[in-house]
Each structure stands twice: as structure tokens, then as C-alpha cells.
Amino acid sequence: MAFWLLKSEPSVYSFDDLERDQETVWDGVRNNAAAFNLKSMQVGDEALFYHSNIGKAAVGLCRITKSAYPDPTDPTGRWVAVSVAPVRRLARPVSLAEMKAEPGLAHFPVIRQSRLSVAPVRPGEWRTILALAGEASP
Known part of the structure; x- marks a missing residue:
């Protein structure tokens, strides 16, 4: 299983919306690097749902x-x-501020490539984000 980061402006589509809908099409991506990442996703992979612009924080987990x-x-x-x-x-x-303060996330996509809306997440980064959220990692 691979891990990913999906960014969405909460005023456009939030994690609340995803919970309400129970499934959605992640469409409208028009960046070559992000599209390559979408093509690399497999059923069962998991992603951090990140609210961009308003909130600037990882708020939930979703599954492809x-x-x-x-x-x-x-x-x-x-x-x-x-x-x-x-x-x-x-x-x-x-929050993004917490991520930036964590040395283990120095290469995390939301910090290194802040405009990329779909990005891979390394297993160590995944565990670090979950730990920052107060959760045990898989």
C-alpha cells in the first residue's frame, strides 16, 4: 500500500463533504506531476486529506x-x-506550521512543493503526521 496527500480548498470540497458523500471523484487536476501521481494510485492506497488555503492542515484520511x-x-x-x-x-x-517545525518532515510535499495538489507521502512521513495528530501509525 502506498500513501498520498490530496489537497483541497475546504470552501470548494472539504473533508466534511467527503464524509457526507461517502465517496467522490477526485477530478479537475490539471498539473502534469499531480496527474502522474493520480495515475500511480492503486485501490486500497490511503491519503491524507489536506485543507489548503483556509485551515492549512491535514484533517482526515481517505482511501482510493x-x-x-x-x-x-x-x-x-x-x-x-x-x-x-x-x-x-x-x-x-x-497544521502546516506543525509540519514545518518537525525535522522529519523537511521533504514533505506540502512543504517542499506547496502548490502540488496530489503528492506521494513516504511511510516515515505518514507515521510522523499520524503521531502529530495523536494517533498510532499502521
């Missing part, structure tokens, strides 16, 4: 339920989407 397929919002057929479902809300949000 359908691997890459043509993005239904893309008339060109160039871009892909995946489907995701909520796993659980983190015990407490982990």
Missing part, C-alpha cells in the same frame, strides 16, 4: 476506491481522476 480513469470534467481526454472514500477524521488536525 477506484484507480485512474478518464477525468469526467476534461473534454480533451488528457487528464485522469480517481475515486476516494473517507476512512476517518484525524484525532486532531495537523
Whole structure:
């Protein structure tokens, strides 16, 4: 299983929305690096759901339920989407400031490539985020 980071502006689509919907299409990604990451996702992989702009914090965990397929919002057929479902809300949000203060997250995508909306997360980074949230890691 691989780990990922999915960023969304909570005013557009929040973790509350994902919990309400129980599954969603992660579409609208129009960045080559982020699209490559979407194409690399497999069913069962897990992702941190990160609220960008407002909140700037990892707030929940979600699971990939359908691997890459043509993005239904893309008339060109160039871009892909995946489907995701909520796993659980983190015990407490982990803010960007907390992440930046943690030496083990120096290369974490939200710090190193702040504009990338879909990024891989290393297992050690995953465990560190869960620990910062007050949770045990898998």
C-alpha cells in the first residue's frame, strides 16, 4: 500500500463533504506531476486529506476506491481522476506550521512543493503526521 496527500480548498470540497458523500471523484487536476501521481494510485492506497488555503492542515484520511480513469470534467481526454472514500477524521488536525517545525518532515510535499495538489507521502512521513495528530501509525 502506498500513501498520498490530496489537497483541497475546504470552501470548494472539504473533508466534511467527503464524509457526507461517502465517496467522490477526485477530478479537475490539471498539473502534469499531480496527474502522474493520480495515475500511480492503486485501490486500497490511503491519503491524507489536506485543507489548503483556509485551515492549512491535514484533517482526515481517505482511501482510493477506484484507480485512474478518464477525468469526467476534461473534454480533451488528457487528464485522469480517481475515486476516494473517507476512512476517518484525524484525532486532531495537523497544521502546516506543525509540519514545518518537525525535522522529519523537511521533504514533505506540502512543504517542499506547496502548490502540488496530489503528492506521494513516504511511510516515515505518514507515521510522523499520524503521531502529530495523536494517533498510532499502521
